[in-house]
Amino acid sequence: MFGYVNVNQPELKIREYTRYRGFYCGLCRSLKDNYGIRSRLSLSYDMTFLVMLLTSLYEPDTQEKHVSCALHPLQKHLELRNRFSDYGADMNMLCTLYMAQDNILDAGSFKEKAVGNGLSALYRKAFKKLKLKYPGKIERMEHWLARLHELEAENCTDLDTMSGLSGHIIAEIFTPRNDEWTDELTALGFYLGKFIYLMDAWEDIEKDQAEGKYNPLLPIYNKEDSDHFNEICRSFMTVVMADCATHFERLPLIEDVEILRNIIYSGIWTRYELTLNKRNSEKQTDKASGNSLSKERK
Numbered sequence: 001m002f003g004y005v006n007v008n009q010p011e012l013k014i015r016e017y018t019r020y021r022g023f024y025c026g027l028c029r030s031l032k033d034n035y036g037i038r039s040r041l042s043l044s045y046d047m048t049f050l051v052m053l054l055t056s057l058y059e060p061d062t063q064e065k066h067v068s069c070a071l072h073p074l075q076k077h078l079e080l081r082n083r084f085s086d087y088g089a090d091m092n093m094l095c096t097l098y099m100a101q102d103n104i105l106d107a108g109s110f111k112e113k114a115v116g117n118g119l120s121a122l123y124r125k126a127f128k129k130l131k132l133k134y135p136g137k138i139e140r141m142e143h144w145l146a147r148l149h150e151l152e153a154e155n156c157t158d159l160d161t162m163s164g165l166s167g168h169i170i171a172e173i174f175t176p177r178n179d180e181w182t183d184e185l186t187a188l189g190f191y192l193g194k195f196i197y198l199m200d201a202w203e204d205i206e207k208d209q210a211e212g213k214y215n216p217l218l219p220i221y222n223k224e225d226s227d228h229f230n231e232i233c234r235s236f237m238t239v240v241m242a243d244c245a246t247h248f249e250r251l252p253l254i255e256d257v258e259i260l261r262n263i264i265y266s267g268i269w270t271r272y273e274l275t276l277n278k279r280n281s282e283k284q285t286d287k288a289s290g291n292s293l294s295k296e297r298k
Contacts, residue, residue, distance in 0.1 A: 003044075003045070003046070003271060004046065004195070004196050004199050004200070004268060004271050005045065005046040005049045005192070005196070005263060005267070005268055006045045006046075006049075006263065006267045006268070006270055006271070007020055007045075007259065007262055007263055007267040007270075008262055008263075008266040008267045008269075008270055011262055011266055012259065012262055016256075016258060016259050016262075018078055019078070019080065019256060019259065020048065020052070020259050021077065021078065022064075022077075022078035022079055022080035023048050023051050023052050023055070023080045023085070024043075024045065024048045025067075025069070025077060025078065025079040025080070026051070026063075026079050026080045026081030026082070026085045027043065027047060027048055027051055027081075027085050027088050027089060027092070028040055028043050028069075029067075029069075029079060029081055029085070030081060030085040030086045030088065030089035031043060031089045031092060031093070034086060034089050034090070035089065035093055035126050039089075039093060039123075039126070042092055042093060042096035042123075043092070044092050044095070047088040047089075047091060047092040047095075048088070049260070049263050050084075050088050050091065050173065050174065051084045051085055051087075051088040052256055052259065052260060053174075053251075053253075053260055054084040054087070054088075054176060055082060055084050055255070055256070056253040056254065056255050056256050056257060056260060057181060057185075057251055057252070057253060058084070059255070060082040060083050060084060061082060062080055062081065062082040063079075063080070063081050063082065064078070064079070064080055065078075065079045065081075066078060066079070067079045084176070087176050090130055090133065090134070091173045093123060093126045093127075093130065094127070094130050094134075094138070094141075094173075095173070096123060097123040097124075097126070097127050098141075098145060137172050140168075140172055141169050141172050144165050144166075144168040144169045144172075145165075145169060147165055148162070148165040148166065148169075151165070152214050155214060156216065157216045157217075157218070157219050158216070159198065159216055159217070159236065162197065162216045163193075163194035163195075163197040163198050163240070164190075164194060165197075166193045166194060166196060166197035167189070167190035167191060167192075167193035167194040167197070168190065168193070169193055170189045170190065170192055170193025170196065171185075171186045171187075171189035171190040171193060172189070173189060174186065174188060174189030174192070175189065181251065184247050184250050184251055185247075185251075187243075187247040188244055188247040188248050188251075191240050191241070191243040191244035191247065192241075192244050194240045195237055195240045195241050195244065195268065198233065198236055198237050198240065199237060199268075199271065199272065201215050201216055201217045202217060202230075202233045202237075202272075203271070203272075203275050205217050205218070205221050205229075206223070206279075209221065209223075217229075217233065220232060226279070226283070230276060234272070237272075241264070241268065244264065245264050245265065248260070248264050
């Protein structure tokens with residue numbers, strides 16, 4: 001589920017991108033301080049968006065530093081960190097653990113299972129800590145995850161149901177407290193979670209078909225008419241993100257709101273465009289190769 005909630009960097013001002021990276025670095029520091037240096041392997045831009053969103057909404061005291069780190073030892077960079085950086089680190093670890101478990105369930109080879117089991121072992125200690133800290137949240141998330149896996153095993157292809165289960169899981173992540181903004185954050189997270197699920201299914205469709213794995217989009221997938229398939233999927237995701245944006249705009253966000261809008265309206269499509277361009281390029285290559293073979297046969 002990681003990697004879809006990102007910025008469209010060329011559309012940001014230098015100052016805006018510096019702040020975005022500052023929150024990313026603050027999240028990285030929180031992961032290291034709370035879970036050890038190896039936890040940085042799970043660092044996610046998706047959770048950077050969450051930290052920035054909650055920071056803009058609740059306006060906590062944010063520590064601003066210029067620091068160097070192991071990855072950038074020679075040049076100091078901005079680091080922005082507050083209590084939501086720690087919350088984002090917690091959710092980052094939780095999602096990473098669930099992804100590792102998902103990899104085990106989906107694994108088609110011994111190597112894939114070994115990688116999944118290795119990640120689970122790495123984060124098991126962190127999970128015990130998180131379960132004590134967020135018992136209700138984790139219980140609800142595991143309920144939705146169990147239902148998701150159950151319906152996947154039944155080969156359910158109801159896109160609204162399947163993406164909605166993912167939506168419930170992400171909604172939990174986007175609600176750190178119960179207050180007057182809980183309903184809007186829940187709805188925002190729900191629709192963003194639906195989008196992530198649909199995007200993930202769309203991106204994996206070719207691989208899942210080739211490997212005989214579950215994918216709710218398989219009934220409407222036609223490789224020979226992939227343009228139509230892509231249009232249908234994009235329309236599904238556009239409707240979902242329109243709902244997500246509606247709830248986003250209802251939040252009283254001021255600071256960094258343009259960066260957040262960049263992500264909501266543009267950044268979340270960058271992975272889609274990259275994948276689509278790659279597929280179109282491969283299609284053109286295959287077509288050219290096929291034409292060459294036809295000429296040779298003649």
